[in-house]
Amino acid sequence: MTDHTIAGERHETAWRSPERGPGFAYWWDRLGIVAVLIVLVALMAVIAPNFATVDNLLNIARSISINAILAAGMTFVILTAGIDLSVGSIVAVSGVVAVLSAVADVPAPLAIVAGVLAGAVAGLLNGLLTSYLALAAFIVTLGTMTCLRGLAYTMTDGQPIVSNTLNFRDIGNGYMLGVPVPVVVMAVVYLVAWFLLERTRYGRHVYAVGGNAEAARLAGVNVRAVTTSVYVLAGACAGLAGVIFAARVVSAQPTAGTGYELDAIAAVVLGGTSLMGGRGRILGTLVGSIILGVLSTGLILMNVPFFTQLLVKGVVIILAIGIDSLKRRPLRLSR
Amino acid sequence: MSVPGVRPLLRLEGVTKRFGSTLALDGVDFDLRAGEIHALMGENGAGKSTLMKILAGNIQRDSGRILLDGAEVEIRSPAEAKAHGIAIIHQELNTVPAMTVAENLALGREPRNRYGALDRRAMLDSAHEKLARIGAGIDPRRELGELSVGMQQLVEIARAVSEDARILVLDEPTAALSQGEALHLYDVIEEMRAAGAALVYISHRMEEVWRLADRVTVFRDGRYVATRDRAEITPPDVVSMMVGRDLDDLYHRGPRTPGAVVLDVRDLTGGGRVGPVSLQVRAGEVVCLAGLVGAGRTEVARMIFGADRALGGTVTVNGAPVTATGPRRAIAAGIAMVPESRKEQALFLDHSVEDNIALGSLERFGGAGVLRRGRIRGAVKVQMRRLRLRLSALGRPAGELSGGNQQKAVLARWLMRDADVLILDEPTRGVDIGAKSEIYEIVAELAAAGKAVLVVSSDLPEAIGISDRILVMREGRVVRELDSRTATEQDVMLHATGTLARTAGGPND
Numbered sequence: 001m002t003d004h005t006i007a008g009e010r011h012e013t014a015w016r017s018p019e020r021g022p023g024f025a026y027w028w029d030r031l032g033i034v035a036v037l038i039v040l041v042a043l044m045a046v047i048a049p050n051f052a053t054v055d056n057l058l059n060i061a062r063s064i065s066i067n068a069i070l071a072a073g074m075t076f077v078i079l080t081a082g083i084d085l086s087v088g089s090i091v092a093v094s095g096v097v098a099v100l101s102a103v104a105d106v107p108a109p110l111a112i113v114a115g116v117l118a119g120a121v122a123g124l125l126n127g128l129l130t131s132y133l134a135l136a137a138f139i140v141t142l143g144t145m146t147c148l149r150g151l152a153y154t155m156t157d158g159q160p161i162v163s164n165t166l167n168f169r170d171i172g173n174g175y176m177l178g179v180p181v182p183v184v185v186m187a188v189v190y191l192v193a194w195f196l197l198e199r200t201r202y203g204r205h206v207y208a209v210g211g212n213a214e215a216a217r218l219a220g221v222n223v224r225a226v227t228t229s230v231y232v233l234a235g236a237c238a239g240l241a242g243v244i245f246a247a248r249v250v251s252a253q254p255t256a257g258t259g260y261e262l263d264a265i266a267a268v269v270l271g272g273t274s275l276m277g278g279r280g281r282i283l284g285t286l287v288g289s290i291i292l293g294v295l296s297t298g299l300i301l302m303n304v305p306f307f308t309q310l311l312v313k314g315v316v317i318i319l320a321i322g323i324d325s326l327k328r329r330p331l332r333l334s335r
Numbered sequence: 336m337s338v339p340g341v342r343p344l345l346r347l348e349g350v351t352k353r354f355g356s357t358l359a360l361d362g363v364d365f366d367l368r369a370g371e372i373h374a375l376m377g378e379n380g381a382g383k384s385t386l387m388k389i390l391a392g393n394i395q396r397d398s399g400r401i402l403l404d405g406a407e408v409e410i411r412s413p414a415e416a417k418a419h420g421i422a423i424i425h426q427e428l429n430t431v432p433a434m435t436v437a438e439n440l441a442l443g444r445e446p447r448n449r450y451g452a453l454d455r456r457a458m459l460d461s462a463h464e465k466l467a468r469i470g471a472g473i474d475p476r477r478e479l480g481e482l483s484v485g486m487q488q489l490v491e492i493a494r495a496v497s498e499d500a501r502i503l504v505l506d507e508p509t510a511a512l513s514q515g516e517a518l519h520l521y522d523v524i525e526e527m528r529a530a531g532a533a534l535v536y537i538s539h540r541m542e543e544v545w546r547l548a549d550r551v552t553v554f555r556d557g558r559y560v561a562t563r564d565r566a567e568i569t570p571p572d573v574v575s576m577m578v579g580r581d582l583d584d585l586y587h588r589g590p591r592t593p594g595a596v597v598l599d600v601r602d603l604t605g606g607g608r609v610g611p612v613s614l615q616v617r618a619g620e621v622v623c624l625a626g627l628v629g630a631g632r633t634e635v636a637r638m639i640f641g642a643d644r645a646l647g648g649t650v651t652v653n654g655a656p657v658t659a660t661g662p663r664r665a666i667a668a669g670i671a672m673v674p675e676s677r678k679e680q681a682l683f684l685d686h687s688v689e690d691n692i693a694l695g696s697l698e699r700f701g702g703a704g705v706l707r708r709g710r711i712r713g714a715v716k717v718q719m720r721r722l723r724l725r726l727s728a729l730g731r732p733a734g735e736l737s738g739g740n741q742q743k744a745v746l747a748r749w750l751m752r753d754a755d756v757l758i759l760d761e762p763t764r765g766v767d768i769g770a771k772s773e774i775y776e777i778v779a780e781l782a783a784a785g786k787a788v789l790v791v792s793s794d795l796p797e798a799i800g801i802s803d804r805i806l807v808m809r810e811g812r813v814v815r816e817l818d819s820r821t822a823t824e825q826d827v828m829l830h831a832t833g834t835l836a837r838t839a840g841g842p843n844d
Contacts, residue, residue: 199705199706199708200704200705200706201697201698201702201704201705201706202704203706204690204693204694204697204706207683207686207690208683208686208690208694211683211684211685211686212679212682212683212684214679214680215679215680215681215682215683216683216694217642217661217662218640218642218662218672218674218680218681219662219681219694219695219748220662220663220666220667220695221663221694222663278683278685278686279685
């Protein structure tokens with residue numbers, strides 16, 4: 001030791017030396033939620049008959065894909081400390097747009113693109129209002145949530161549009177190499193989202209905006225553009241989810257996606273992303289989404305009544321988030 | 336060294352406190368007399384706050400004795416500290432912003448009327464009385480959160496005084512205060528001393544220590560160094576005691592020959608009566624904007640960088656005009672700014688040191704938007720070594736660093752960017768002497784490398800020590816240019832306060 005000690009060095013000596021590698025806290029932070037999932041799956045496999053069969057697991061994968069895709073987009077928004085309540089309504093609008101296109105003899109790929117684009121445009125509206133007019137995201141998306149639901153009803157006259165010959169039905173019901181197509185789509189969405197967040201400059205900017213918007217601006221990040229873009233991504237994801245939903249039910253339902261925004265937010269938060277922004281991981285969201293799906297399916301297999309299922313789901317969400325915040329700060333009962 | 340016959344009110348003997356493997360306090364002594372202001376000084380990590388936490392009853396010592404009025408006492412909780420008449424005024428205030436001043440002053444001891452309901456009349460009267468005792472003209476019916484930080488601090492002091500505190504510990508009380516608020520606080524403190532209170536004053540600011548303190552105690556690395564009567568010593572003595580070495584070459588200013596004009600600012604005007612300001616900074620030159628808080632220095636710095644919109648004027652870098660419609664344009668033109676408040680305006684406290692440093696220059700590594708992670712990490716490491724940041728900090732959250740190392744991380748961001756113009760707004764505020772010296776060294780290096788450096792500083796010795804020229808601002812304008820080699824602190828203050836203009840401002844001036 002030299003005669004003088006700079007305060008920082010004092011801190012650093014308390015840090016784990018790099019040779020020892022990351023400790024328990026590091027892995028718990030990253031994999032704790034995975035451990036929760038494994039315990040849950042094991043529990044279900046024991047309690048519920050038929051749970052651990054390939055068919056059932058593929059079914060679960062398909063049933064979670066819509067929520068997981070919504071949650072992927074939502075993760076970007078929440079990482080910037082925003083929120084998007086309108087994604088459920090976007091699911092309905094984009095489903096309607098895609099089905100109406102298909103009914104008008106637009107080829108399947110273009111009908112799908114039309115649905116996704118409709119979602120992206122709705123997201124652009126959210127983004128512009130939030131970043132350039134500096135309105136609170138909660139209020140903006142609460143408003144567009146209502147508007148877009150109204151739009152879905154208006155476009156369908158409040159009636160489902162059923163088309164038994166729907167040309168893009170495979171995106172909801174088909175299989176690729178034995179795997180349901182929605183699951184493949186979900187995997188691609190997560191791959192792209194992971195790449196964007198972890199491997200590109202754009203991803204760093206998303207984290208920076210959520211971590212400290214003013215510091216990001218002064219560091220040269222185009223905060224408004226980044227903020228706008230995350231709502232566009234969330235809208236596009238919702239559009240994709242809406243198309244899959246429409247394909248699944250082979251119709252355009254103006255009531256589609258009601259309440260989905262809350263499930264998506266739950267998956268994101270369950271996955272360890274902070275609502276304060278700047279902290280979280282996309283793969284956590286995927287795991288969060290799977291936990292919610294496993295829980296629902298497991299409870300159904302166990303013949304738990306629907307009302308009780310809701311109770312259990314709520315409790316699990318609060319528990320998971322409680323554990324998450326406990327691991328971030330030491331338990332302190334006094335004061 | 337305590338004067339015979341003056342019995343201390345409070346005396347600490349051989350107090351030791353260990354946190355894990357760190358010895359935070361190593362057998363320190365400290366004594367405090369009634370009717371004195373006793374400054375406690377030391378670098379960050381010297382053990383000052385640990386000692387204060389022990390006095391406040393927040394943590395317990397491992398060994399050593401605490402004597403109050405000559406009798407040994409235990410301080411096991413904040414309540415016991417209060418019972419002994421010890422009050423601590425922290426930087427973070429222990430008040431409720433959403434409640435009124437009167438409610439805060441009565442917190443926990445609200446007066447009741449005979450029906451058991453809150454007696455608002457009595458509460459207001461007692462609040463008036465408490466505030467009057469320290470001469471604070473604050474309306475007790477106002478909501479506390481509406482008051483300035485300085486006012487809130489006065490409310491906290493009023494509460495301590497009303498609880499009959501005999502010993503008052505003030506931890507960096509003026510850190511968040513304006514000049515005027517600080518002056519008022521000094522008056523309050525001096526009145527309390529006159530009334531016989533014993534005050535411990537923790538501060539990094541030498542000038543206020545010199546103004547207030549009767550005695551000065553210095554800690555270093557958790558050890559007691561010395562206690563001296565303030566009249567016997569000079570500020571450089573204290574600095575040497577704090578760092579354990581002489582600081583002859585603290586500012587690292589060598590002979591410099593500035594080159595061509597790099598930054599050229601003409602008639603820059605902003606809202607709030609700032610400007611028009613014109614200034615030039617040459618390659619290899621350090622120019623300091625000096626002046627009082629509120630003179631418009633930070634405003635000018637921010638407008639040059641585009642952080643705030645200027646109403647008029649032009650900024651040119653190397654002859655090319657910068658349409659500074661935002662920081663992005665300024666950065667692209669080769670301007671970088673280390674803002675005034677690193678935690679609020681520069682750092683991502685949750686994010687790794689690596690991410691914090693790299694953020695300013697991600698696109699410089701190419702890859703068409705895809706991160707070149709190996710190259711980026713290599714470049715970050717180069718800067719961390721250059722600034723003597725431990726490489727083991729690379730993946731740690733920036734919030735874990737000390738103030739000095741945080742500031743070095745912000746500097747590293749812009750060094751990595753290799754900007755031509757660096758604007759440093761209060762680069763050493765809240766930074767310990769060791770890191771200060773390293774930051775000065777970097778500033779000197781930048782100038783030697785031909786960069787144009789513009790520094791905003793409220794620390795007069797620093798402003799004179801590191802710069803080639805000083806531009807003194809007052810009321811939004813540059814009122815005087817001084818040569819740093821010949822300028823004195825008095826010169827700067829005279830122009831900054833406008834004393835010269837008022838007293839000697841005749842036709843001969």
